[in-house]
Every structure is written in structure tokens, then in C-alpha cells.
Amino acid sequence: MNAPARFFGEIQPLRYEGPESRNLYAYRWYDKDRMVLGKRMEDHLRFAIAYWHSFTWPGGDPFGGETFLRPWMHGGDEMALARAKADVAFDLFRILDVPFFCFHDRDIAPEGKSLKESNANVRAIADVFTKKMETEKVRLLWGTANLFSNRRFMAGAATNPDPDVFAYAAGQVKHVLELTHELGGQNYVLWGGREGYETLLNTDLKRELDQMGRFLNLVVEHKHRIGFKGTILIEPKPQEPTKHQYDFDVGTVYGLLCRAGLQDEVKVNIEANHATLAGHSFEHEIAMAAALGIFGSIDMNKGDAQSGWDTDQFPTNIEDTALAIYEIIKAGGFTTGGMNFDAKIRRQSLDPEDLLLAHSGAMDLCARALLVAAKMVEDGARQRAVDERYAGWNGPEARAMLSDESSLADIAARVEAEGLDPQPRSGRQERLENLVASYF
CATH class of the missing domain: 3.20.20.150 (Divalent-metal-dependent TIM barrel enzymes)
Structure with missing residues (x-):
């Protein structure tokens, strides 16, 4: 038994025709050389x-x-x-x-x-x-x-x-x-x-x-x-x-x-x-x-x-x-x-x-x-939002905490000395979900 030489009949290689095309056997978005x-x-x-x-x-x-x-x-x-x-x-x-x-x-x-x-x-x-x-x-x-x-x-x-x-x-x-x-x-x-x-x-x-x-x-x-x-x-x-x-x-x-x-x-x-x-x-x-x-x-x-x-x-x-x-x-x-x-x-x-x-x-x-x-x-708006959220880690004290320059005791001492009282900031999830939806 041999399979037909052309199982897909006489269909020719698909080509890009653009978003307005209604040809089933053409690409509307896939323009390989774009x-x-x-x-x-x-x-x-x-x-x-x-x-x-x-x-x-x-x-x-x-x-x-x-x-x-x-x-x-x-x-x-x-x-x-x-x-x-x-x-x-x-x-x-x-x-x-x-x-x-x-x-x-x-x-x-x-x-x-x-x-x-x-x-x-x-x-x-x-x-x-x-x-x-x-x-x-x-x-x-x-x-x-x-x-x-x-x-x-x-x-x-x-x-x-x-x-x-x-x-x-x-x-x-x-x-x-x-x-x-x-x-x-x-x-x-x-x-x-x-x-x-x-x-x-x-x-x-x-x-x-x-x-x-x-x-x-x-x-x-x-x-x-x-x-x-x-x-x-x-x-x-x-x-x-x-x-x-x-x-x-x-x-x-x-x-x-x-x-x-x-x-x-x-x-x-x-x-x-x-x-x-x-x-x-x-x-x-x-x-x-x-x-x-x-x-x-x-x-x-x-x-x-x-x-x-x-x-x-x-x-x-x-x-x-x-x-x-x-x-x-x-x-x-x-x-x-x-x-x-x-x-x-x-x-x-x-x-x-x-x-x-x-x-x-x-x-x-x-x-x-x-x-x-x-x-x-x-x-770049998505990335800017992420960069802004983590911007505090660009400071010298924050960078030091992630290196060998600081011990747990050093970090705790700075909190007491500076009287740090950090407050939560919005994650702005809904704003970002709206942003993503706007691209479609």
C-alpha cells in the first residue's frame, strides 16, 4: 500500500496576503520576512x-x-x-x-x-x-x-x-x-x-x-x-x-x-x-x-x-x-x-x-x-512600571544588603538608627491589566 503522493491534493504553498484576506489557504498575519x-x-x-x-x-x-x-x-x-x-x-x-x-x-x-x-x-x-x-x-x-x-x-x-x-x-x-x-x-x-x-x-x-x-x-x-x-x-x-x-x-x-x-x-x-x-x-x-x-x-x-x-x-x-x-x-x-x-x-x-x-x-x-x-x-510602559516598583533597590544601602558588605546585625542596626518605618505601596495590578488590554 502506498499513501497518495499528494495527501493534501493540489494545495499550493501558503503565502502572506494581509489581514483583510479571506482566503483560507493564505496567511493573514504571518509575513515571514517582515x-x-x-x-x-x-x-x-x-x-x-x-x-x-x-x-x-x-x-x-x-x-x-x-x-x-x-x-x-x-x-x-x-x-x-x-x-x-x-x-x-x-x-x-x-x-x-x-x-x-x-x-x-x-x-x-x-x-x-x-x-x-x-x-x-x-x-x-x-x-x-x-x-x-x-x-x-x-x-x-x-x-x-x-x-x-x-x-x-x-x-x-x-x-x-x-x-x-x-x-x-x-x-x-x-x-x-x-x-x-x-x-x-x-x-x-x-x-x-x-x-x-x-x-x-x-x-x-x-x-x-x-x-x-x-x-x-x-x-x-x-x-x-x-x-x-x-x-x-x-x-x-x-x-x-x-x-x-x-x-x-x-x-x-x-x-x-x-x-x-x-x-x-x-x-x-x-x-x-x-x-x-x-x-x-x-x-x-x-x-x-x-x-x-x-x-x-x-x-x-x-x-x-x-x-x-x-x-x-x-x-x-x-x-x-x-x-x-x-x-x-x-x-x-x-x-x-x-x-x-x-x-x-x-x-x-x-x-x-x-x-x-x-x-x-x-x-x-x-x-x-x-x-x-x-x-x-x-x-516600554510595562517595563517602566516594574522598574519603578523596584527602584529603591538601586540605592547604596539596598545594594549593600545584597552583597557581602552587610551582616544581619548591620542591617538591623541601620533600621534602628534611621528609624525606618516603611509603608506599603500599591502594586497597581488593575492599572497594568488595563494597560495590557490596550495593546489588543
């Missing part, structure tokens, strides 16, 4: 398409099975289907004119009867990618190994109580890291989908944290051994599928990195839906990562306000997206990272065009949000 704050829009946003949700997810949910019936998901030879899937993927990359894509090893090729056979399958499809990338614009933003789907990983990968599972995961990561390097990937992601525990009744927390730290160090050591210049990223993930995830949020991951001595080696890939599941806003997690010096990349999506589950929907909220992009700009923008659409269309969205339009609409939303965020930066 200069924003001194940089091309494409270089600000660095869009990527996620191989897993876009080409591998069959449309199932906990109460029902496959709905999409994609032609590359059914037939005889699994490797032939994987090659057909790659054809469709690169066709979508071309139509949307995106600069990047991302993949797990199990997205692109079937798992074999052994690690050796599985790796050979992945290698064969990576060779297909290499050939296609010779004539296509798209490049690899990041690769990763799927260390969560197979039943062997039901108790985790790096944190598994069985050392053979740890070893198997190490072999899988080694192979995908090397392939990511060969494909010119700009990052490698470690997503600990099951690095957590269900109950303390059968868990040795310290042992599992030690194992996780060692695994991370092994990956970083191998990165340097093979000369990979990209960034190693960890993706924070709260709650699901295990009750207690070791990589719950940005702050938790930073603690893990410090414990493993890797805070200067590893950064984070932050997902919007994971941020909200952790009880945070997306912009909070981005700002926290920037403050800790570990901001790397993002997975752009959203959750459902009425559902406490990882629904992975395409972004549609302009304000939330603009506030997140503002924090990215404040952090200096992406370096090796980018904006990966870790999002899936709804299981009732059966048509090929649904997949294409979900991406193009999200790209337009992010482009429009970038323009709003740029207005906030250029106007």
Missing part, C-alpha cells in the same frame, strides 16, 4: 511541526479508537508505510513553509523485535529525511526517544527499578541523539513521560533521583563525545501519567539539574498545556526559566479550561500567546530553540485540510501575538 524589533518574523518564531500528533496520532481517546483512518497507518509493510508517512509530512512542511520539524523515534519508524532492529528502522527513515532535506527548506529542531509507550517503561526509564530497563533506555537515547546530530538537529529533548511514581509503598525516592541524575549526565557526556553542538532540553511535565512526576515544572527541573550538577548544561522545553496543568501560566514558566538561566524552547499549544487533562489543542487565545511571546522576547528570544506545535486536531476533524488549517491558523495567531508583544516592548 522585520519586527530588528529581526525577521520567521526568525523570531522559528515554527516547527510535531511529527507525533500530526502524522502518528490516529484520533483515539480513552473511550474510543481510531477515527482518522490515515492511509499510511494501514496496509502491509510497516517500513513502506513509514516512508509514505514521511512523504506526507514533508509535503505539509512545504505547503506551510515552516523552517523546522520535531520527532520521536517511534513516530517515524516501527519498533522491531530488538533494540538493534528498532534502531535500524529509525536509521532507514532518517536516511529518507536526509535525502528530502537536501532539496527542502525544513530542518530538524529537535529529536527525542520515546521512553514511555512500550510496556517496559511502565515504571519509568531512567528511574526504573530494573537496571536492564535503564540500560535499554540508554541505548535508545544514544542512537537518537547521534541521529539528531547527523541530521543537523539544533536540540535534543529528554521527555520523562513516566519518570515519576504512583505510590511510596514501593518507591525508593533517593535511588530514583540518583538514577535520573546519572542518566542525564550520561546524555550530556555523550553529547560532548560525539561533538553535538545543540542544546540538551528537558520538558517539564506534571501529574500525568504518573501521580508524582520528578520533572513537574520549571522550578522542579532546575532543582534536579542542580542536584546533578547540570544547571549550566541543560535547558528546558516548556509546553503551554503542561504549564497550566502544573498550576502555572505559560508566561510564568517562560519567565521562571529565563530567571534561572535555563530557557531553551517551547511547545506551543493550549489546554481546555473545562478539562484537567493534557488536551493538546492548537492555540487560539491571542492574549495568552502575546504574554508568552513577550516573555520570550525579554529573555533574548530563541537561540537553538523554537516554537513547536505539540498540538493535535480534534478527533472529529477528519479531512486533510483540517490538519493543514490548524497549523496555518496557529501560525497566524502567533504572528499576530508577536506584533502585540513587540508593541509592549517598544512602548
Whole structure:
């Protein structure tokens, strides 16, 4: 069985037509060459398409099975289907004119009867990618190994109580890291989908944290051994599928990195839906990562306000997206990272065009949000309000308190000598919320 050469029919690559356009197959806001704050829009946003949700997810949910019936998901030879899937993927990359894509090893090729056979399958499809990338614009933003789907990983990968599972995961990561390097990937992601525990009744927390730290160090050591210049990223993930995830949020991951001595080696890939599941806003997690010096990349999506589950929907909220992009700009923008659409269309969205339009609409939303965020930066009112709030810390006595020049006793003595009686000042939250609303 071969997938149609043109799954998306005769749709031509999308072009920018401006905000007044009503052409579904055109960009209204995403003008990739438009200069924003001194940089091309494409270089600000660095869009990527996620191989897993876009080409591998069959449309199932906990109460029902496959709905999409994609032609590359059914037939005889699994490797032939994987090659057909790659054809469709690169066709979508071309139509949307995106600069990047991302993949797990199990997205692109079937798992074999052994690690050796599985790796050979992945290698064969990576060779297909290499050939296609010779004539296509798209490049690899990041690769990763799927260390969560197979039943062997039901108790985790790096944190598994069985050392053979740890070893198997190490072999899988080694192979995908090397392939990511060969494909010119700009990052490698470690997503600990099951690095957590269900109950303390059968868990040795310290042992599992030690194992996780060692695994991370092994990956970083191998990165340097093979000369990979990209960034190693960890993706924070709260709650699901295990009750207690070791990589719950940005702050938790930073603690893990410090414990493993890797805070200067590893950064984070932050997902919007994971941020909200952790009880945070997306912009909070981005700002926290920037403050800790570990901001790397993002997975752009959203959750459902009425559902406490990882629904992975395409972004549609302009304000939330603009506030997140503002924090990215404040952090200096992406370096090796980018904006990966870790999002899936709804299981009732059966048509090929649904997949294409979900991406193009999200790209337009992010482009429009970038323009709003740029207005906030250029106007400077938000930053001035923050600077004013902390202006007192610019004085010599305040600076001395944060240095080795003052002891606790020195500070207390100054309070008594000067008769300090500080009074609270308004945080002006509503005023600032009104300010932000004025940019839309």
C-alpha cells in the first residue's frame, strides 16, 4: 500500500496576503520576512511541526479508537508505510513553509523485535529525511526517544527499578541523539513521560533521583563525545501519567539539574498545556526559566479550561500567546530553540485540510501575538512600571544588603538608627491589566 503522493491534493504553498484576506489557504498575519524589533518574523518564531500528533496520532481517546483512518497507518509493510508517512509530512512542511520539524523515534519508524532492529528502522527513515532535506527548506529542531509507550517503561526509564530497563533506555537515547546530530538537529529533548511514581509503598525516592541524575549526565557526556553542538532540553511535565512526576515544572527541573550538577548544561522545553496543568501560566514558566538561566524552547499549544487533562489543542487565545511571546522576547528570544506545535486536531476533524488549517491558523495567531508583544516592548510602559516598583533597590544601602558588605546585625542596626518605618505601596495590578488590554 502506498499513501497518495499528494495527501493534501493540489494545495499550493501558503503565502502572506494581509489581514483583510479571506482566503483560507493564505496567511493573514504571518509575513515571514517582515522585520519586527530588528529581526525577521520567521526568525523570531522559528515554527516547527510535531511529527507525533500530526502524522502518528490516529484520533483515539480513552473511550474510543481510531477515527482518522490515515492511509499510511494501514496496509502491509510497516517500513513502506513509514516512508509514505514521511512523504506526507514533508509535503505539509512545504505547503506551510515552516523552517523546522520535531520527532520521536517511534513516530517515524516501527519498533522491531530488538533494540538493534528498532534502531535500524529509525536509521532507514532518517536516511529518507536526509535525502528530502537536501532539496527542502525544513530542518530538524529537535529529536527525542520515546521512553514511555512500550510496556517496559511502565515504571519509568531512567528511574526504573530494573537496571536492564535503564540500560535499554540508554541505548535508545544514544542512537537518537547521534541521529539528531547527523541530521543537523539544533536540540535534543529528554521527555520523562513516566519518570515519576504512583505510590511510596514501593518507591525508593533517593535511588530514583540518583538514577535520573546519572542518566542525564550520561546524555550530556555523550553529547560532548560525539561533538553535538545543540542544546540538551528537558520538558517539564506534571501529574500525568504518573501521580508524582520528578520533572513537574520549571522550578522542579532546575532543582534536579542542580542536584546533578547540570544547571549550566541543560535547558528546558516548556509546553503551554503542561504549564497550566502544573498550576502555572505559560508566561510564568517562560519567565521562571529565563530567571534561572535555563530557557531553551517551547511547545506551543493550549489546554481546555473545562478539562484537567493534557488536551493538546492548537492555540487560539491571542492574549495568552502575546504574554508568552513577550516573555520570550525579554529573555533574548530563541537561540537553538523554537516554537513547536505539540498540538493535535480534534478527533472529529477528519479531512486533510483540517490538519493543514490548524497549523496555518496557529501560525497566524502567533504572528499576530508577536506584533502585540513587540508593541509592549517598544512602548516600554510595562517595563517602566516594574522598574519603578523596584527602584529603591538601586540605592547604596539596598545594594549593600545584597552583597557581602552587610551582616544581619548591620542591617538591623541601620533600621534602628534611621528609624525606618516603611509603608506599603500599591502594586497597581488593575492599572497594568488595563494597560495590557490596550495593546489588543
